[in-house]
Each structure stands twice: as C-alpha cells, then as structure tokens.
Amino acid sequence: MLELKPMPINSKDVTWIEEPEIGFWEATFLPAIVKGLKTTLGHITQYQPVTQQYPEVRPELPQHYRGLHRLNRDEKGRVKCVACMLCATACPANCIAIEAAPAPPDWPDRDKYPSTFVLDELRCIYCGMCEEACPVDAIELTHIYDVTGETRQEMVFDKLKLLEIYDETKDNPKDPVRTGRGRLGPASEFGALPTLGPATPVVREDRAAASATSGVIGPPPPEPGKR
Ligand code: SF4
Ligand code: SF4
Numbered sequence: 001m002l003e004l005k006p007m008p009i010n011s012k013d014v015t016w017i018e019e020p021e022i023g024f025w026e027a028t029f030l031p032a033i034v035k036g037l038k039t040t041l042g043h044i045t046q047y048q049p050v051t052q053q054y055p056e057v058r059p060e061l062p063q064h065y066r067g068l069h070r071l072n073r074d075e076k077g078r079v080k081c082v083a084c085m086l087c088a089t090a091c092p093a094n095c096i097a098i099e100a101a102p103a104p105p106d107w108p109d110r111d112k113y114p115s116t117f118v119l120d121e122l123r124c125i126y127c128g129m130c131e132e133a134c135p136v137d138a139i140e141l142t143h144i145y146d147v148t149g150e151t152r153q154e155m156v157f158d159k160l161k162l163l164e165i166y167d168e169t170k171d172n173p174k175d176p177v178r179t180g181r182g183r184l185g186p187a188s189e190f191g192a193l194p195t196l197g198p199a200t201p202v203v204r205e206d207r208a209a210a211s212a213t214s215g216v217i218g219p220p221p222p223e224p225g226k227r
Contacts, residue, residue: 061143061174066126068144069119070169071162072137072177079163080138083112087130087139095123096130117159122152142175 025031052059061067072080083100101115130139142165149155157165169175 055146061145063174065143065145066128066131066141068121068142068147068165069124069130069157069162070140070142070165070175071117071159072140072166072170073163078107079113079117079159080136081114081117081134082110082136082138083114084135086133086135090129090133092127092129093123093125095120114159117162118156119162120156121147122155137178140175140178142169143172144169 074080081098083098085098085100088096088098097116097118098114099116100112103110103113107113126141128141131141139162144165147155170177
C-alpha cells in the first residue's frame, strides 16, 4: 500500500490569518441590519425597473442573437444547400442529419442537394458553428427564440419546416439574409480581397506568399541560376 509522507511546511509559504474579534455592537448584528436597511431604502427611493414584462413586452435581442435555424433559398427559390455536410461535421451536438442526392438535371449549378435535412432543435446548443461552416450561406440562425412543441418529435425540424422559417423571416429586418456576398459566400470573394504585400519575408517555396494578388497562386520564382 502506498504510504504518503507528510510534506515539510515552509513557514514562508503559509499566510496565517487571525479570526477578527467581534465587538459588542457587531455581536448584536445592529450595524449589519442598519446597513442592509439603508440599501433597501436606497432601492425604494431610487427605483429603476429592470424586469422585462415578458410576454407583453418582447425583449430587444442583440443583432447577433442565435435562435431557431432556417434553410435559405437561392434566387430561384430552390434550397440553397448543396449537401456538402460541413455543417453536420462541425456541429458539436451532432444534431444535424442530411441525406444527399444527385441534383435534378435542371439544376446544372450543383452536383448534389439535400434530399432530407433534419435538425433537432432540442439537442442544439445554438453555438452557430453550422452557420460559420456553411460555404454557401444556406443555414442561418434567426431571432426566433419562443418556439415550443408538445412532443420532442415536433422540435425535430425537417427541410420543409426549415425552409418555411426562411419564408417567414427573410423580410424581417432583424433577420436579413446575410448572404449578400455572392452565390458562394465569403470564400468566393477571396479574389476580390485587397492586394496586400507579404507581411513576412517570402520563402522561395511559399507560392501563396509570393503571389502578388490575394487568392491567386502564381508560379514559384525561378531558382537562382535557372530561368
Ligand atoms: S447551432 Fe451549433 S449545435 Fe446547433 S445545429 Fe448549429 S452547430 Fe449544431
Ligand atoms: S454546410 Fe451548408 S451547404 Fe453544406 S450541408 Fe450544411 S447547410 Fe448544406
């Protein structure tokens, strides 16, 4: 059996604190009671209501509030999602399930689309990582926070329901469609980023850093002595 030896105590490492002595008045608790009453009177005379009268008064939520999800539509009204699975992969709560299918022949701009898209709103922790991961801005979180259901199944939203939320919220100024970055989202704008010089000395093999234009990888510079 393991035997624990007591560690020697270095008096420099220990700060000893003496218990304060309680005087006569402290022992009666009167000073503490008077102090408490003073605080209460202060609140009564300088009353500032802080309670929101929900549900009669709806709260003003911050712009970045993350509520119920929606699946956005593209300019032709089709589901924008291309079934890349990035949101489901990024989701830490594992609450997104997608089945991909080949895109219909009259959808030449994509290979796949989600034949089913299911999101468990009860399991979700509203972290917003799905929104961050989506390369085409198809999934977004809205300001809707007060949805209820009578069964767990009612809170498992399918593609139709998520598209309906898009239809309901897209014109609400609180939930603007945040795409506005082109059809492919932020990544597609890489070429339009301002041209910046490399911040650090360019290593010969580092083709990205040697590129003169952001987002365009040029050929590697010639090795010394070679053309
Ligand atoms: S908000 Fe977070 S937990 Fe909810 S579906 Fe998106 S990634 Fe998953
Ligand atoms: S990341 Fe976007 S495009 Fe990819 S499956 Fe999720 S919602 Fe669809």
